[in-house]
Amino acid sequence: MSWIAKNTLTWLQSIVIKILRTGNIPRHVAIIMDGNRRYANKIGVERLEGHSKGFEKLAETLQWCLEFGIPEVTVYAFSIENFKRSDKEVDGLMDLARRKFQRLLDERDKLMEHGVCIRIIGNLSFVPQDVRSLMAEAMRITKDNNKAFLNVAFSYTSRDEITNTVSDIVRHVKNGDITVDDIDENLFSKCLYTHNSEDPDLLIRTSGEVRFSDFLMWQTSHTCVYFTKVLWPEFSAWDLIYAVFYYQRCYSDIMQLKNDSQDKVSVLNNRTSNFVKKLHKERDTMLESTSHITILNGKH
Numbered sequence: 001m002s003w004i005a006k007n008t009l010t011w012l013q014s015i016v017i018k019i020l021r022t023g024n025i026p027r028h029v030a031i032i033m034d035g036n037r038r039y040a041n042k043i044g045v046e047r048l049e050g051h052s053k054g055f056e057k058l059a060e061t062l063q064w065c066l067e068f069g070i071p072e073v074t075v076y077a078f079s080i081e082n083f084k085r086s087d088k089e090v091d092g093l094m095d096l097a098r099r100k101f102q103r104l105l106d107e108r109d110k111l112m113e114h115g116v117c118i119r120i121i122g123n124l125s126f127v128p129q130d131v132r133s134l135m136a137e138a139m140r141i142t143k144d145n146n147k148a149f150l151n152v153a154f155s156y157t158s159r160d161e162i163t164n165t166v167s168d169i170v171r172h173v174k175n176g177d178i179t180v181d182d183i184d185e186n187l188f189s190k191c192l193y194t195h196n197s198e199d200p201d202l203l204i205r206t207s208g209e210v211r212f213s214d215f216l217m218w219q220t221s222h223t224c225v226y227f228t229k230v231l232w233p234e235f236s237a238w239d240l241i242y243a244v245f246y247y248q249r250c251y252s253d254i255m256q257l258k259n260d261s262q263d264k265v266s267v268l269n270n271r272t273s274n275f276v277k278k279l280h281k282e283r284d285t286m287l288e289s290t291s292h293i294t295i296l297n298g299k300h
Helices: 011-020 036-043 047-068 080-084 087-106 108-114 129-142 158-174 185-190 237-262 270-291
Strands: 028-032 072-079 116-121 148-156 202-205 224-227
Touching (some): 047 072, 047 087, 072 080, 072 087, 108 129, 129 270, 158 185
Parallel strands (some): 028 202, 116 148
């Protein structure tokens, strides 16, 4: 299935979305796409088929988000913890990723037409080199697009992200690029994998599980969280509508929390700004060296 899905909204759903768009719409939505394996068991198919159906639902949901006017989506596609599953399932998921990212490259004209920027966040050292190369190429060809942003958390956990960030900061303190006194919440945020993005406004988790599963733990301290019991492959436009409506009900409280926290945000000076640029250039260079693809750091 294509990464750019056709509009499947009913006339009633389109009308409801237009009404909701007169209110406050989240600029950045994060999604924990849970329930693929249970869906496969439910309909009596192989687990990989459930994951494939989950990808199809992602493409459809991205189209709904565009209809809503939501410019940025971050999805939890593959946790580092998922590598602990059976070899058969992990190999199948890597092959699925291989095929889907190749399909993305084959559809580059559609991505450029819609202005979609693809970013992969996570510890890609665990990912097979050929898959890393496809991911790197997807980021390279879309880096200048700025109409919509899709962040794919692949081989990711918050603990790994935070651990690597701490390690990088310590290393650069030892190198004299920054001092201990430079370290604060803002600097730390700028060193995370998600440094190009604002924190999510709305987090959606499907399947009935009420937990974060180590996803964007630092970035969601002031995020509206919406849990739904529906399995991810069965997620519908109505479920997204309910989530956005819930966000609108919580909007005042969320904005108050964000405004209070903004009063404490520091401003990077020349030294810390140069350090942040150097750090992310190092990470890009590391990805280039393992995938043989040139990546340039894009921002919006």
